[in-house]
Amino acid sequence: MTLKKAGDDDFDEKVIEASEDKPVIVDFWADWCMACKQLKPTIEEVAEERDDVDIVEVNVDEAQKKPQKYGVRSIPNVNLFIDGELEDSFVGNRSKEDIIEWIDENV
Amino acid sequence: MKDLVVIGAGPAGYTAALYAKRYDLDVLLIGKELGGLCSEAYIVENWPGTKEIEGQKLMDNMKKQIEDLGVEVLQKEVRKIDKNGNFEISTDEETFEAISVILALGADKRRLNIEGEEGLVGKGVSYCATCDGPLYRGKEVAVIGGADSGLKAAMLLSEHADKVHVFEATDELNAEKIMVERCKENDKVDLNRGMAPKKFVGDEALEKIVFDNGEEAEVDGAFVEIGSVPNESIEEIGGVEINRDEDGFIKVSEDLSTNIDGVFAAGDVTTGSNKMRQVVTSAAEGAIAASSAYNYVGQEKA
Numbered sequence: 470m471t472l473k474k475a476g477d478d479d480f481d482e483k484v485i486e487a488s489e490d491k492p493v494i495v496d497f498w499a500d501w502c503m504a505c506k507q508l509k510p511t512i513e514e515v516a517e518e519r520d521d522v523d524i525v526e527v528n529v530d531e532a533q534k535k536p537q538k539y540g541v542r543s544i545p546n547v548n549l550f551i552d553g554e555l556e557d558s559f560v561g562n563r564s565k566e567d568i569i570e571w572i573d574e575n576v
Numbered sequence: 577m578k579d580l581v582v583i584g585a586g587p588a589g590y591t592a593a594l595y596a597k598r599y600d601l602d603v604l605l606i607g608k609e610l611g612g613l614c615s616e617a618y619i620v621e622n623w624p625g626t627k628e629i630e631g632q633k634l635m636d637n638m639k640k641q642i643e644d645l646g647v648e649v650l651q652k653e654v655r656k657i658d659k660n661g662n663f664e665i666s667t668d669e670e671t672f673e674a675i676s677v678i679l680a681l682g683a684d685k686r687r688l689n690i691e692g693e694e695g696l697v698g699k700g701v702s703y704c705a706t707c708d709g710p711l712y713r714g715k716e717v718a719v720i721g722g723a724d725s726g727l728k729a730a731m732l733l734s735e736h737a738d739k740v741h742v743f744e745a746t747d748e749l750n751a752e753k754i755m756v757e758r759c760k761e762n763d764k765v766d767l768n769r770g771m772a773p774k775k776f777v778g779d780e781a782l783e784k785i786v787f788d789n790g791e792e793a794e795v796d797g798a799f800v801e802i803g804s805v806p807n808e809s810i811e812e813i814g815g816v817e818i819n820r821d822e823d824g825f826i827k828v829s830e831d832l833s834t835n836i837d838g839v840f841a842a843g844d845v846t847t848g849s850n851k852m853r854q855v856v857t858s859a860a861e862g863a864i865a866a867s868s869a870y871n872y873v874g875q876e877k878a
Contacts, residue, residue, distance in 0.1 A: 501710060503615055503632055507651070529711065536711075540781040542797060543698035543708045560698030562609070564653065566668050 472516045473525045476532040483525055488550040492576050496526045497536050497546040504562040505545040511565050512547075515572075522572060549575050577673040578602050579873045580866075581665050583654050583810070584680030586612025587855045588843025590638035591862030592678045592869075597645045599870040604672060605642070606665070608653040611635030612682045613804065613844065614855050618706045618732045623855055631706075634855070659814030663838065675876050676838045676869040679818070679826060680862060683804035683844040683853070688720065692776035693800075700782020705729035705799045712737045712797050718785055719743065720773055721801035727755040729801050734764040741765075741793060743785075745772035773798075804853070806845045813839060821847055832865040838872055840865040 475483040475495070484493045496512050498505035516524040529536045529544060539548060539555065548558040549572070557575050582592045585607025596603040614620070617631030626634075639649055652667040657677065665672045685703035687693060693701055702708040705719070709732055717737045719730045722744025733740045742749075742759065747769050749756055759765045772788040776798060784794045806824045811817060819827045819835040826834055826841040828848050834841050842848075842861035849857035 499710065502707060503611070504609075504707060507610065540699050542700050542711055542781060543702050544711065546698060558698075564668060 472513055473523065475525045475527050477534045480527065480532065480535045484550055485553050487523060488554075489552055491521070491523055492556075493523045493525055493550045494572070495548045495550065496524065497529050497539075497541045497544050497548070498526060499529050499544055502544050508545045508547075508562045511563070511568065514565055515568050519569075519572065522576060551576070577662065577675070578604050579674065580604075580676045580678065580869050581606060581663070581672055581674040582678045582680060583607070583665070584612065584678075584682055584843065584845075585610045585639070585649065585651070586635070586680060586682050586843060586858060587614055587638065588682070588845075588858040588862040588865075589678070589680035590635070590642060591859040592680060592842055592866040593642045593647050593649075593862075594638070594645070595863045595866035596678075596869060597642060597647050599866065601866075601870055601873060604648055604650065604674070606650045606652055606654055606667065606672075608651070610639065610649070610651055613685075614858075616704050616706050618728070620855060654810065657810060657813045659816075663813070675873050676840070677813075678862070678865045678869055679810060679834070679839065679841040679845060680843045680858075680865075681807035681809060681826075681841075681845040683806050685800065686803045686805050688773060688800055688802065690773055690775050692778070696776050696778055696782050699780065700778060700795075700797050701776055702797060702799050703801075705732050705801070708797070708799075709733050709736050714738050715796040716794070717741070717797040717799065718793055718795045719799045719801055720785075721803075722746075722749040722751065722767065722769070723801070723803070724751045724755060725803070726801035727751045727759050729799050730759055730765050731755070731762065733799065734762050737764070737797075739764055739766075741795065742767045743771040743773065743787070743793070744769050746770070804844065825851065828861075831868040832861055833868055838869075838876070840868050840872075 543560045549556045579601040580603045582605045593605045615632040615635045658664040716739040719742045825847045828846045832840045842865040843858035
């Protein structure tokens, strides 16, 4: 499962609607954010390994409305959507083990 | 088996690894956050010889320098250290054996520990203006803390936010005069003394700050800049507690040795350099610790 991208226009389709079928994890990031850059390869690895979730990345410089709507005021901000609802989120860089544990706890 | 494992990827760790490698020690550097606190510094103007440089860039330069010499920099968190003759340093995935260790663990940002703070971290409450500042374009924000780091954060935030309110709890701004002047001349920044925050209020995100004196401030973001505390992720090695002072700083001698043979410490986490917490002092401590580790390894191998 590879990492997907979404912006303001296709967020609802790729995240909210898609999460009705399968949980969707959203990674809000920006290229000026060091912790985001450090998290990126970890998230990519998790995306490769887990087929039971979709992982979508949203660049907060390009998509300004959705981060605003979901109260994203710190990045990296990783949110988990299940059945159209925001289930849980975490902020900051995490290890692969921690992310997998977080997924298992919530999904 | 390594001669030395350096734990921490800030100026102290990088400099320790640099000196160790040049002493021909087989050295490995393991750090949780590449660049540490320094990489959160927007601009560093007091690294000697360099008029100004982004904290992140300075750290990238240090990392590249040692990697070019053949030092491996592993971005992982060290979970524990055991001692079985030599030291066994463990991350989640592997365990490394080494004759000596340098703890360059750095510091973490101090929290206010007030009501509403924990629940709003990442939702308006932040400890890093360089990290989150750009997310507040056109908004109104507060900086808690009127010392150097607070005023620097305020100046940085004014490049993004429309309004920045600095709230200092005491009656004085304990900052360099030049920083106070820059803030006073900045139309977007106002300085407020005698304002100690009591609680953060907000449902899904921060809405306002309530102060001890009853006043309130409606802001979209609050950046807490009240100093840092030494990292305490490693408290003991092989069952022996690492001696720290009452504020949590690792006690070091002049040669940067700790109470445990073969274990040295450097940087913000130590009691060294008169506790002057700067990139330049951390780097110096890294060099001294490496030199001490080199002598120790030489003796152990003799």
